[in-house]
Amino acid sequence: MSMTVLTVDDSRTMREMLRLALADAGFRVVQAEDGIHGLEVLQAEAPQVIVTDINMPRMDGFGFIEEVRGDPKHRAIPILVLTTESDAEKKNRARMAGATGWIVKPFNPVKLVDAIRRVAA
Amino acid sequence: MDPLAAIRETFFQECEEQLAELESGLLAMEGGDRDPETINAVFRAVHSIKGGAGAFSLEALIRFAHVFETALDEMRSGRLAVTADVLKTMLRAADVLADLVRAAHDGAQGDDPRAAALADELKAMSGAAGEDDGGEEDWGDFEFKPQLVAFEAAPAPTGFLVRFKPRHDLYAKANEAALLLRELSRLGDAQVELDTEDLPPLGELDPEAAYLAWTVTLNGDTDETTIREVFEFVDGDCELEVTPIGGAPADPPAPDFDLSALLARVSDGAADDAPAGDFGAPAADGPAAEAPLADASVVELPLAANRPAPEPAAETQGLGGHRKSEAGATIRVDLERVDRLIDLVGELVINQAVLAQRVMEAGLARASAVAMGLDELEQLTREIQDSVMAIRAQPVKSVFQRMPRLVREVAAMTGKPVRLVTEGEGTEVDKTVIERLADPLTHMIRNAIDHGLESPEKRAAAGKPAEGVVRLAAMHRSGRIVIEVSDDGGGINRERVKSIAVERGLISAEAQLSDEEIDNLIFMAGFSTASEVSDISGRGVGMDVVRRSIQALGGRITINSKPGKGSTFTMSLPLTLAVLDGMVVSVEGQTLVAPITAIIETLQPKAEDVHSLGGHARVISIRGGFVPLIDVGMALGYRPEPLSATSGVALLIEGEGGARAALLVDAIQGQRQVVIKSLEANYRQVPGVAAATILGDGRVALILDIDTIVAVSRGELRKAG
């Protein structure tokens, strides 16, 4: 069975870009529009990897990562942060919250897939 | 379509939404809103545009969005104070961003000088807030700098010794030592030694802690940068030493640890052991911890014993408590499919009407089962039609949202401070109506500021606040949408309007006109032909153009002006362009439909009320006033001689910006809703005819274009008079 990747991003454009890149690489893609939606999808889909944006309405990426890491059922899922943030502070906050790794937008599809393979068993 | 091209379209669609969000957020802030979520939403909008622009390498857009985003971030973090001036600049930046988005959409990639100037302003603002926006710190790079230099200077090493000791944090972030080792092993021939030195006695083992370390001897064609890149994500969460080995491969410091065996265990056991395990999450050292121990179950015991208490169930459920599913609330449908459905429902309505007529003709009693079934069918058909029409309905918000920018621009051009107030943005109307509202609304709002509002000095003299108010409101009223554009300016200068109308030969100098009639002069074609008439008409855009575009939508526009208090333009429009409430009439054997919205009343002309003006021109006296009596049969060329007024029925109608006329028809058949069919699709526009429809007998009936008929007859009336 192919690996399921949950992508959490409020931008439809980014969600579609991610889906295109990941589906091409043979992943099964499930999507959410913000952190809260992401937590819902997480319950239903049991993804092996999560790729999340940081800036999102309702619940941002930091909050989402903290929630996932605080949930005994899902805390072991690798989470890659996908963001245009270029300052170290954002990256560090994401890491403090428990991000496994990161991808800088605009992402290169090959690097994205590579990063996912790096963190997923 | 190429999937990327499709995503690109999505991006531009989404940009429009983000731009709208950006503007409404900034406007809310201008109105005093300091909700952090508003600022966040504004920031996010620009951030998202930048992100998508990056994906498509839209350089001009990226550059501007970046500077804009930086300034917004300063504002968001409180380093840049939210002042009226700052918000004004932000709003202008939003306008420029919108232009850049549209330029990018059109494929233009040039630099907008306005963008450059505004970017400088934004940079100055961000800079003044005490932060240098010194460009991007590329945090993808900082892990590996100095080594590279040393590396080049030294003779090429043949391998590296990598010592790696994870800290607890590495596992807490769902990184896996085994995966890192696997990655490392791909770089060359790897020999891995597990260091269990720090592993405490079982009794003291903390399941959340990290005890193991690895030493990897890596031989092969690689470099330190590549090796450190493997550990990029765990930088700071582990101890990492990378030492080049010169010359001959160094002897492995200890007996081989079989990496492939470890990896085999990882892939077999990982799913069960660590990540998907139902406790403790990334179990300390994960599956790798099993390696040095003869019996894996021994390790498990203490782990189980020290297992952290299960998190209270309530917490997980609490998580669900504030979840609100938004997915599935809307679907995106190709407009063509909706229109096809609307067409089909139109057919259904016509067929139902045909059937009903046949049943009537068959002489079935109204109470018969067939007739009653047919009534139910009619009800159902009507409901289906309404529901289908509702699919095309959209809130007027999309067109209202374009107005704040216009107001800012016109305000800047005229030097008049203006506040735009919008109401009823959620009011829904057919998508086509919305699209065709933009132009008339633009003209009206421009006129309201340019000509409706007085100068600040005049306002001050009149005891009004310097800032003028333009109000744009939408509401539903008796099956139509009503849109009002009002200003709190000086009202229409009737003396001046009248003198212009006389000057332009629209009325005679002696004409006695009511205030209302004078106000309506501004809707006359030819009232505003030149820009020097700057009192009421816009820059080359006359209110007659506005009125015509509203009428083309089946709407009406009226004006209500109070000297010193301001003017209100009220537009009433149908909710859809697909159906029309009509009065079905007969003229010279033809069946015609008159739009009910234009009809004020119907009356039976009396001989003494009808007066001839010579030729075929007649007027009819209605409650003391005279209105032209127009024979529809003659106007449409169906008969050469007019019908005797007393043998027909007159429809008193209001057209031409409130001007009244009476249309003489042979008889009235009744009222009904008709489906509008285009004549232009297969033929062309016909003067005096707005469109066609298909009646219950299956025949085509023409829908009258009342205003054209009145205008044509008026011309003849003038010739006659």
Added chain:
Amino acid sequence: MSQTPNPSGHVGAGMRELISFRIGAQEFCVDIMAIREIRGWTAATALPQSPSFVKGVINLRGAVLPIVDLASRLGFESTQANDRNVIIVAQIGEQVVGLLVDAVSDILTVTDDVIQPTPDVASETAKTFVRGLIAMDGRMISLIGLDRVLPDMELEAA
């Protein structure tokens, strides 16, 4: 073989199928590719301010279809339409138009080379509509181009 009716409906390369019809004593034909259907006459709703050759509009399954009296359009005496007349529904560019004719006579399969150019002596009307002549079994059939059948928008829009 090139001039016989083609019962199989199969058309080879360089061949065209034409539908021929009668207006008074004259025979005309149009390319069958432009023809959507042929139907009986139904009373049309008169259109005001329209040229005399436009008989009005009818309802064709929900669409409003203008009816052009082809006789009148070609400069003959206009047709007094009755139940024996037929309407040829034709696609002209984006528009669908009904052509009122007396009767449809044949479907012809011809090769391009049997279509002779319109002689110079032809009238202006003929030059406007007639694209060529076909001589067959002692009959002369004029091939009509439909692109100018509807009234010109620009000329009469006022």
